[in-house]
Amino acid sequence: MDVGGSSQPNEHEKRASRRVWTKEEEEALLGIMDEIVANGGKRSRSRDPIIRSMDRFTNVLKEAMDKTNETLDKFAQVLAKNKVNENSLLATDLQKMQLPLADQIRIMQKFMQKPEIAEVFKAQSNEDQKFQFIASILSGAFDG
Numbered sequence: 001m002d003v004g005g006s007s008q009p010n011e012h013e014k015r016a017s018r019r020v021w022t023k024e025e026e027e028a029l030l031g032i033m034d035e036i037v038a039n040g041g042k043r044s045r046s047r048d049p050i051i052r053s054m055d056r057f058t059n060v061l062k063e064a065m066d067k068t069n070e071t072l073d074k075f076a077q078v079l080a081k082n083k084v085n086e087n088s089l090l091a092t093d094l095q096k097m098q099l100p101l102a103d104q105i106r107i108m109q110k111f112m113q114k115p116e117i118a119e120v121f122k123a124q125s126n127e128d129q130k131f132q133f134i135a136s137i138l139s140g141a142f143d144g
C-alpha cells in the first residue's frame with residue numbers, strides 16, 4: 001500500500017515518458033545498424049555527409065599540395081640549372097684570363113663561398129677590370 005504517493009514512477013509512467021520515433025528515424029537507425037553489421041562493426045564514412053565533405057576537402061588540399069610540390073621541384077631544377085650555367089660562365093671567363101688552374105680553383109671556391117664577390121666580378125665592364133679584380137682576390141683582399 002502506497003501512503004502519500006511514491007517518488008518512483010511506475011512502469012506505465014516510464015513508458016508514457018519515452019519519445020516515440022518517427023518512421024523515418026527508425027528506418028535511418030535500422031539502415032545505420034545494417035551498415036555497421038555489414039562492415040564488420042564499423043560505420044562507413046561514406047554515408048556521413050560531414051565526413052564526405054571533409055574527405056573531399058582533404059582530397060582537394062592533397063591535390064593542391066602535390067601540384068605545389070611539383071611546381072617547387074621544377075623551380076628548384078631551374079634554379080640549379082641556372083646556377084650551373086652561371087658557374088660555367090664564370091669558369092669560362094677565368095679560363096680566358098689564362099690563369100693557372102690552381103688560381104682558377106681558388107677563385108671559384110671564393111665565388112662559391114661568397115656569391116657577392118662573383119656578382120662584383122660579373123659587374124666589371126671590361127677584361128682589364130676583371131683581371132685587376134681577380135688579382136686583388138688572389139692577393140687576399142677578400143679573405144676573412
